[in-house]
Amino acid sequence: MSFKPQLNPNITTLKESATLAINLQAKAARADGKDVIHFGFGQSPFPVHGSIQKALQDNAHQKDYLPTRGLPKLCEAVVKWHKDLFDYDLHLDGVMVGPGSKEMIFQALYCLEGPVLVPAPSWVSYGPQVNIRGKIIESILTKRSNSYKMMPDELESACLKFPGEQKNLILNNPANPTGALYSSEEIKALVEVCRKHQVVVISDEIYSLVNFKSDSYMGFHNHYPEGTIITTGLSKSHGAGGYRLGILAAPENFSNLTKALCSMISETFSAVSAPIQYAALAAYTVNEDLLKHINQCTQIHKLAGEYLHGRFISMGLNCPKPEGAFYLFPDFENYREKLKSLGIKSCSDLAQEIFDKLLIAVLPGSDFYLDESYFGV
Ligand SMILES: Cc1ncc(COP(=O)(O)O)c(C=O)c1O
Secondary structure, X not given: XXXXXXXXXXXXXXXXXXXXXXXXXXXXXXXXXXXXXXOOOOOOOOOOOHHHHHHHHHOOOOOOOOOOOOOHHHHHHHHHHHHHHHOOOOOHHHEEEEOOHHHHHHHHHHHOOOOEEEEEOOOOOHXXXXXXXXXXXXXXXXXHHHOOOOOHHXXXXXXXXXXXXXXXXXXXXXXXXXXXXXXXXXXXXXXXXXXXXXXXXXXXXXXXOOXXXXXXXXXXXXXXXXXXXXXXXXXXXXXXXXXXXXXXXXXXXXXXXXHHHHHHHHHOOOOXXXXXXXXXXXXXXXXXXXXXXXXXXXXXXXXXXXXXXXXXXXXXXXXXXXXXXXXXXXXXXXXXXXXXXXXXXXXXXXXXXXXXXXOEEOOOHHHHOOOOOOOEO
């Protein structure tokens, strides 16, 4: 039968998310009995803390729809958590709960007008989300010598390309895929540019507690509260990606956005599963044992990151040392000619070759807004 529905053209160009696609490839090879080393999917390997699991069990009977914005006690706990841990003064009425921070970033991007800027490399899903909205992402090329952190002059040049339009910036700190962590001073310098151009910042803080530095985490909210939307959730620091619980916090002056998001939520997913929100209440209640658990998991990520970094450097790869998150961003520039002679001409070729020959699942730089000629994976 040739009958097929017509589709929204913004969707037909989309591929399956790069991380989910590599996950399927790795799973299929594992199902065939192959021993795959899987670096292509950012999932915490650690168990969910007992206090959160217990709260989930104790609340299995919660069956009523919760308010669109989320369980009020959970929103209050999120505000207190961010005050205690990061000295943020979040606006309670701007806090919203969603099924993962990915969905909340999408909902915010859907509501916001104007171009969306991201540093390159950045997380794979921002671009496709912007494409679904019928827009194109403007990537800002960063330098390895700056640990792939975006510099104020790079942001300034990108802003100048869009006179008269609202600029939106998504910045993930600590960063997927580079492990870069912006210092307070670096954020302050970026904020100067943001303030000058009234940039709306989506500060993706999903890895804020997977921070390898001993000084406490500083985010955009500390320096630019009036222009910062925070997204975060349970997936990384709490190791609960499958719970699908994300948070968005908008400032008081963005009440038009908060109102729009409430309407969007009420007309789409309605509210997050009630038992999960009660479990999240335990996850966002500051308790020593939970914080110790999060810190221990982070220390293991740090050890693994430092070990791999050392190995990459001794292999002759270039790679900034990770300062947070679960990722490393090595490049094979030093092997470009050798790889070319083997017929490997692009980073996608290289990632595929590494999977086919070594059963190591990795993502190419081109999934992170870099050129195919970039020689990292
Ligand atoms: C940079 C970044 N932001 C957001 C997310 C989304 O996380 P979740 O939807 O599980 O909260 C991820 C997950 O991999 C991520 O790496």
